Amino acid sequence: xxxxxxxxxxxxxxxxxxxxxxxxxxxxxxxxxxxxxxxxxxxxxxxxxxxxxxxxxxxxxxxxxxxxxxxxxxxxxxxxxxxxxxxxxxxxxxxxxxxxxxxxxxxxxxxxxxxxxxxxxxxxxxxxxxxxxxxxx
Numbered sequence: 001x002x003x004x005x006x007x008x009x010x011x012x013x014x015x016x017x018x019x020x021x022x023x024x025x026x027x028x029x030x031x032x033x034x035x036x037x038x039x040x041x042x043x044x045x046x047x048x049x050x051x052x053x054x055x056x057x058x059x060x061x062x063x064x065x066x067x068x069x070x071x072x073x074x075x076x077x078x079x080x081x082x083x084x085x086x087x088x089x090x091x092x093x094x095x096x097x098x099x100x101x102x103x104x105x106x107x108x109x110x111x112x113x114x115x116x117x118x119x120x121x122x123x124x125x126x127x128x129x130x131x132x133x134x135x136x137x
Contacts, residue, residue, distance in 0.1 A: 003077035003104070004069045007061040012052040019045035019103075019129065045103060045129035052122050059113045059121040066111050075104040076127065103129030 019042035026034045051058070069076060108128040115121050 003075050004065065004072065006076045006078050007058070007065055009051055009054065009058055009062070011049040013050045015046075015048040015050075017046040019043045039131075041102070041131055043103075043129070043131045046108065047105070047127045047129065049125040049127070050122070051125075053116075053120055054123060056115070056119045056121055059123050062111050062123050062125060063113065066107055069107060075106050075132075078105055102131060104132050105129050 021040070022038040022043055024036045024038070026036065028034075051062070065076075068074075105127045108126040111126075112124040113121050114123075
């Protein structure tokens with residue numbers, strides 16, 4: 001299933017939290033801990049994109065994209081968009097060991113749109129990056 005392209009809007013700021021390794025922690029009655037790690041790739045990375053002073057139409061394009069992705073239960077194609085700069089993408093690669101193309105980005109929650117002036121909005125988009133186990137067509 002092809003990904004849905006994210007609107008090509010340049011965010012005012014990006015906030016990124018690398019993911020965690022998939023693991024289970026078992027704690028015995030005596031307090032001893034055993035950790036069972038299920039993989040060697042980080043998953044569930046978080047990214048918050050903030051757009052300040054964008055037009056109402058640009059805010060609507062984010063909402064339309066959210067509806068398209070959620071309707072199809074699909075993921076976002078962030079390549080070729082301005083939400084990931086080359087420097088930011090390179091930094092993500094170095095910090096988490098996954099190439100950004102390995103993570104499938106989805107909306108973590110609905111976008112938040114705040115109207116600050118007539119026709120001018122601020123938008124906040126929260127995304128989660130996951131490793132998909134299977135590609136289904």
